[in-house]
Amino acid sequence: MDARPTGKRGPLAGLRIIDSTTMVAMPTGLHIMADMGAEVIKVETHTLFRTEAARLMYADNDPGDQPWNRDGSFNTLQRGKLGVTLNLKLPEGVQAFKELTRISDVVVENNRAGTMDRLGLSYEALRREKPDLIYVSNTGFGHTGPWRTYAGIGRMFELTCGLSQFTGYPDEGPRRVGKAFFDLHVGWTAVFAILAALHYRQKTGKGQWIDLAMYQIGVSTMGDAILDYEVNGRNGRLMGNRHPSHAPHGVYPCRGDDKWIAIAVENDGQWDALCRIMGEPAWTREERFADPLSRWRGQDELDGLIGQWTAGHDHLELMARLQQAGVPAAAVMNSKEIVTDPHVKARKFYERVSHPSSAGIGDKTYFGRPWKMSKTPSFIRRPAPSLGEHNELVMEDLLGRSAEEVQGLYRAGVLGKTPTDPPDFKPPSYQKQLEDGSLAGYDPDYAEIVGTE
Amino acid sequence: MFGAALDQFKVVDLSGHIAGPLCAKLFADYGAEVIKVEPPGAGDPSRSIGPFFKDDPHPEKSLLFFYLNCNKQGVTLNLDTVLGRDTLLAIVKDADVLIESFPPGHMDRLGLGYSTLERLNPGLVVTSITPFGQNGPYRDYLGNDLIYYAMSGMMYASGAYHREPLKHGHPQSYYMGGMIAAYATSAALFSRALTGQGQHIDLSLQESVAAHHYDSATRYSYTGTIERRAPKVESGSFKGVRFEGIVPGKDGFISPTMQRGRPTAPFSEYVTFLGHPELDDERFADRQLIAEHRQELDDVLLPLIREWKKADYFNTFMSSGFVAGVVQTSEDLANCPQLEERGYFTEVEHPVIGRVKVPGEIFRLPECPWSLRSPAPLLGQHNEDVYCGKLGYAKERLVALRQLGVI
Numbered sequence: 001m002d003a004r005p006t007g008k009r010g011p012l013a014g015l016r017i018i019d020s021t022t023m024v025a026m027p028t029g030l031h032i033m034a035d036m037g038a039e040v041i042k043v044e045t046h047t048l049f050r051t052e053a054a055r056l057m058y059a060d061n062d063p064g065d066q067p068w069n070r071d072g073s074f075n076t077l078q079r080g081k082l083g084v085t086l087n088l089k090l091p092e093g094v095q096a097f098k099e100l101t102r103i104s105d106v107v108v109e110n111n112r113a114g115t116m117d118r119l120g121l122s123y124e125a126l127r128r129e130k131p132d133l134i135y136v137s138n139t140g141f142g143h144t145g146p147w148r149t150y151a152g153i154g155r156m157f158e159l160t161c162g163l164s165q166f167t168g169y170p171d172e173g174p175r176r177v178g179k180a181f182f183d184l185h186v187g188w189t190a191v192f193a194i195l196a197a198l199h200y201r202q203k204t205g206k207g208q209w210i211d212l213a214m215y216q217i218g219v220s221t222m223g224d225a226i227l228d229y230e231v232n233g234r235n236g237r238l239m240g241n242r243h244p245s246h247a248p249h250g251v252y253p254c255r256g257d258d259k260w261i262a263i264a265v266e267n268d269g270q271w272d273a274l275c276r277i278m279g280e281p282a283w284t285r286e287e288r289f290a291d292p293l294s295r296w297r298g299q300d301e302l303d304g305l306i307g308q309w310t311a312g313h314d315h316l317e318l319m320a321r322l323q324q325a326g327v328p329a330a331a332v333m334n335s336k337e338i339v340t341d342p343h344v345k346a347r348k349f350y351e352r353v354s355h356p357s358s359a360g361i362g363d364k365t366y367f368g369r370p371w372k373m374s375k376t377p378s379f380i381r382r383p384a385p386s387l388g389e390h391n392e393l394v395m396e397d398l399l400g401r402s403a404e405e406v407q408g409l410y411r412a413g414v415l416g417k418t419p420t421d422p423p424d425f426k427p428p429s430y431q432k433q434l435e436d437g438s439l440a441g442y443d444p445d446y447a448e449i450v451g452t453e
Numbered sequence: 454m455f456g457a458a459l460d461q462f463k464v465v466d467l468s469g470h471i472a473g474p475l476c477a478k479l480f481a482d483y484g485a486e487v488i489k490v491e492p493p494g495a496g497d498p499s500r501s502i503g504p505f506f507k508d509d510p511h512p513e514k515s516l517l518f519f520y521l522n523c524n525k526q527g528v529t530l531n532l533d534t535v536l537g538r539d540t541l542l543a544i545v546k547d548a549d550v551l552i553e554s555f556p557p558g559h560m561d562r563l564g565l566g567y568s569t570l571e572r573l574n575p576g577l578v579v580t581s582i583t584p585f586g587q588n589g590p591y592r593d594y595l596g597n598d599l600i601y602y603a604m605s606g607m608m609y610a611s612g613a614y615h616r617e618p619l620k621h622g623h624p625q626s627y628y629m630g631g632m633i634a635a636y637a638t639s640a641a642l643f644s645r646a647l648t649g650q651g652q653h654i655d656l657s658l659q660e661s662v663a664a665h666h667y668d669s670a671t672r673y674s675y676t677g678t679i680e681r682r683a684p685k686v687e688s689g690s691f692k693g694v695r696f697e698g699i700v701p702g703k704d705g706f707i708s709p710t711m712q713r714g715r716p717t718a719p720f721s722e723y724v725t726f727l728g729h730p731e732l733d734d735e736r737f738a739d740r741q742l743i744a745e746h747r748q749e750l751d752d753v754l755l756p757l758i759r760e761w762k763k764a765d766y767f768n769t770f771m772s773s774g775f776v777a778g779v780v781q782t783s784e785d786l787a788n789c790p791q792l793e794e795r796g797y798f799t800e801v802e803h804p805v806i807g808r809v810k811v812p813g814e815i816f817r818l819p820e821c822p823w824s825l826r827s828p829a830p831l832l833g834q835h836n837e838d839v840y841c842g843k844l845g846y847a848k849e850r851l852v853a854l855r856q857l858g859v860i
Contacts, residue, residue: 057676059675072675073668141791145791145792146790146791149772150772151775153712162781162782162783162785163623165622165783177607184664188629196458197818203461211816222786224504227519227811231504231507232504239623241599243599250599253617262599264597266597323595328599332603332608333604334681335673335679336679338606338663339670342589365670368660372654373640438681439678439680440679441678442677446673450674452674
């Protein structure tokens with residue numbers, strides 16, 4: 001598809017990071033660091049099932065013989081990493097982890113407070129192996145404070161961090177938007193935190209322990225709201241898709257099934273342009289819509305009238321017409337429309353990755369990064385590792401074990417390439433999901449559409 | 454002591470609104486010297502955005518501006534003048550980072566494009582934050598939070614089945630963009646330590662939100678299926694059971710679950726914690742049965758949950774290992790014992806607003822902590838410090854620049 005500058009040094013070339021994490025937040029932060037050229041070694045174990053690989057998103061809807069290696073969610077979150085399976089319940093596993101730490105810069109873990117300590121892999125233990133180690137512990141609420149033992153589950157942070165007080169249809173109640181909303185934001189924050197500690201290490205030679213709390217990171221996006229309460233005594237209210245002062249500002253129906261356009265008018269010039277595109281209907285000149293304040297106050301009627309007009313239009317064509325006239329507008333795109341969008345394609349936001357032929361997955365596309373650097377390229381440098389794919393590389397090349405020793409570790413259950421206790425895998429029936437509406441569509445020719453056939 | 458994590462860096466914040474200023478704030482909070490450059494007159498657009506202190510829409514009383522610009526020095530500079538551009542180049546000459554959020558091409562038209570800046574200061578990292586990036590057919594499209602959500606895929610899959618797609622009610626896209634810009638900028642500085650070279654970072658806010666919709670594009674590439682808003686579910690429910698959605702408690706909203714580690718706790722265990730051990734019910738003995746009796750489950754549990762105060766529910770269930778969420782208000786956050794215990798709030802004195810408790814430390818670097826050193830600058834507050842103190846301009850020149858409308 002695109003000529004990727006393979007082999008070029010990324011901005012983080014030369015760093016080695018141990019990723020001993022699960023779920024979404026930390027794996028996301030670390031796959032970005034891998035895209036940027038860091039060597040990220042994912043330490044997992046064949047004795048626990050890959051929890052991220054339970055989204056029922058198997059390549060070509062086929063679980064195959066090794067469903068744990070065919071899950072799209074896992075393969076998105078762990079792309080670009082090397083993978084080793086170390087059973088940390090056994091001393092040889094812990095020993096290998098310690099030795100790996102000696103030759104790494106950063107360790108990241110997301111266990112409940114106390115777990116790494118019990119394994120003998122706490123910051124205090126590992127800094128004895130590597131004095132300038134940077135060690136990140138990510139938990140829901142942090143290692144201190146009255147909530148330190150509370151479970152940190154992604155889909156709850158929207159609520160607890162204060163975002164849901166604003167989110168929902170005003171006539172209904174709070175709602176969630178997206179999946180596990182703050183997870184990615186936390187992952188990005190982890191990258192910033194690790195880099196800040198690396199900058200500090202560069203000038204002082206000192207490492208440190210970073211007690212990352214997802215809750216605290218989510219709340220940091222609510223600064224203006226918290227200050228509004230402190231000085232004005234005001235709490236948030238449900239906003240729907242509306243803006244505190246601009247109108248029209250909403251999502252309107254378009255031609256076809258479940259097609260919508262977002263229009264966000266922020267000034268009189270944009271309103272005039274919208275009126276021109278609508279053909280200057282008489283209602284736009286009525287007193288009730290004469291100025292931004294009256295439009296904002298009358299947005300219930302305004303939205304109804306605009307919706308009657310948009311309903312006859314194709315959402316993608318209308319986006320182009322409105323934008324060309326200077327009106328902020330966007331088609332509400334589904335995942336297919338995004339991956340095939342000409343702008344997104346021109347920016348190469350989704351990247352094609354070739355999986356090794358042994359995986360039987362072929363080529364797939366994954367989201368890239370929302371930025372480009374002009375001199376140090378970042379890209380998905382390798383597909384996610386199959387379970388234990390780099391056991392030999394890590395144990396023999398990095399840690400100096402002999403092939404015989406490695407065989408012994410497999411026999412002892414320290415290493416493994418097959419999960420000891422996999423759940424029952426069944427491919428989901430798309431028919432049922434199409435009928436009940438949880439899927440908007442299914443394209444049998446998706447590989448051709450995405451360009452990976 | 455070795456000081457703060459990022460105090461070796463000098464950042465010029467030429468950006469406005471939320472995303473760019475947040476990126477610069479993160480650098481400032483962890484020690485960088487940040488000079489915020491605003492246009493004379495109105496200043497950063499966020500000075501005109503509420504909430505305002507005591508609802509007084511005064512340019513020094515925007516709480517949004519205040520939150521995003523603490524720890525920065527503030528100068529004014531009119532980049533539409535030759536002297537203004539010359540002065541900017543003088544500031545940028547020994548800077549490490551420049552953050553800007555003008556439309557694509559604007560810096561070039563001003564004669565301040567990356568190639569010019571690179572010649573002046575090869576180590577400079579220039580971070581450009583725009584709606585749709587510097588290239589591509591939509592690069593000149595207008596964006597805002599709603600527009601980015603619409604073009605991310607996330608909004609299409611959020612909201613009620615029979616209603617319009619829904620976005621977050623607080624403009625999260627800018628906060629995402631600001632955090633992403635901060636790590637990318639920091640990574641470019643890390644790289645510079647080895648190569649000596651700065652570079653240009655092109656960040657797209659639309660892609661920042663699309664990045665949050667991380668696995669739906671994979672799903673399409675893996676299976677050809679397109680996700681949609683969940684069907685047949687009422688307010689905020691999760692996977693079809695209202696009970697696992699967001700439901701009313703006594704004084705706010707609660708998201709209850711029976712999840713207690715893995716696997717899910719049995720119904721009997723859950724209702725015992727709920728205060729009704731007598732309610733054991735074999736219709737709800739496992740996940741499968743619950744799925745068959747959703748309506749009955751809601752009928753039994755929702756009235757009981759309505760009797761709980763949200764903080765009591767949250768603490769009772771979370772301290773017992775259950776998964777629970779509550780819709781916290783700004784008031785709850787301002788009074789949160791967890792944030793209090795972790796030293797999250799810091800007081801700062803602002804010359805116009807007075808003494809305010811500011812939400813602060815995002816994460817702690819114990820060796821080189823976050824610090825709140827100064828409140829957000831008044832418009833042009835540090836003109837003399839920066840232009841006379843750092844650039845060596847004479848006082849007379851400062852007066853002239855003011856009279857010429859440059860500062």
